[in-house]
Amino acid sequence: DIVMTQSPDSLAVSLGERATINCKSSQSVLYSSNNKNYLAWYQQKPGQPPKLLTYWASTRESGVPDRFSGSGSGTDFTLTISSLQAEDVAVYYCQQYYSTSSFGQGTKVEIK
Amino acid sequence: QVQLVQSGAEVKKPGASVKVSCKASGYTFTTYGMHWVRQAPGQRLEWMGWINAGNGNTRYSQKFQGRVTITRDTSASTAYMELSSLRSEDTAVYYCARAPRADNSYYYMDVWGKGTTVTVSS
Numbered sequence: 089d090i091v092m093t094q095s096p097d098s099l100a101v102s103l104g105e106r107a108t109i110n111c112k113s114s115q116s117v118l119y120s121s122n123n124k125n126y127l128a129w130y131q132q133k134p135g136q137p138p139k140l141l142t143y144w145a146s147t148r149e150s151g152v153p154d155r156f157s158g159s160g161s162g163t164d165f166t167l168t169i170s171s172l173q174a175e176d177v178a179v180y181y182c183q184q185y186y187s188t189s190s191f192g193q194g195t196k197v198e199i200k
Numbered sequence: 201q202v203q204l205v206q207s208g209a210e211v212k213k214p215g216a217s218v219k220v221s222c223k224a225s226g227y228t229f230t231t232y233g234m235h236w237v238r239q240a241p242g243q244r245l246e247w248m249g250w251i252n253a254g255n256g257n258t259r260y261s262q263k264f265q266g267r268v269t270i271t272r273d274t275s276a277s278t279a280y281m282e283l284s285s286l287r288s289e290d291t292a293v294y295y296c297a298r299a300p301r302a303d304n305s306y307y308y309m310d311v312w313g314k315g316t317t318v319t320v321s322s
Binding site: 089126128130136137138139140143149181183185186188189190191192193194 | 235244245246247259261262295297305306307308309310311312313314315
């Protein structure tokens with residue numbers, strides 16, 4: 089099974105500043121035949137289900153603000169919030185869907 | 201609008217089974233897949249399995265193989281997840297989540313239900 093490890097477990101960022109969350113997979117999630125990384129990012133607020141932010145590592149879901157961006161390839165990925173807003177306080181999860189889907193442990197983002 | 205409406209909270213005794221439903225609306229049910237994911241208190245999200253809502257093919261996590269059954273009723277645009285031999289560790293919120301295509305399980309989850317809380321307690 090592919091193990092997903094996120095860092096840090098939590099971070100506090102000032103409003104308007106950049107937040108960066110890392111996600112590492114125990115093996116590559118890049119499928120060579122189509123050159124796609126099978127990696128998604130989700131945002132979960134308390135009492136709510138997760139919400140899809142990006143998929144194929146860097147494709148932003150429709151309606152997601154452009155301050156959210158995903159990057160990376162192979163085993164190392166990053167979710168960046170370019171200018172943190174109050175409504176971005178949440179737990180963020182990465183997910184691989186290359187091989188029987190698995191999620192990272194989550195990163196809690198708070199306001200400093 | 202696209203919506204997944206799940207059944208209500210359940211309380212079960214150890215050893216029992218639970219069946220959670222997920223009614224889809226706002227899209228053509230049979231042209232998408234459906235994942236089931238659970239989240240135990242304070243734990244990460246955990247993928248349980250998937251169904252091709254068109255032909256009924258399924259794929260399960262090895263962890264739940266033999267205990268979980270995912271089915272669908274195309275006439276009702278509803279997917280079901282049944283978990284048997286419940287134990288206290290199965291206490292969790294269970295989510296259905298749409299896969300953007302039906303052909304295989306190797307997809308992300310673009311629409312989520314609100315979740316169904318299952319509590320296992322004697």
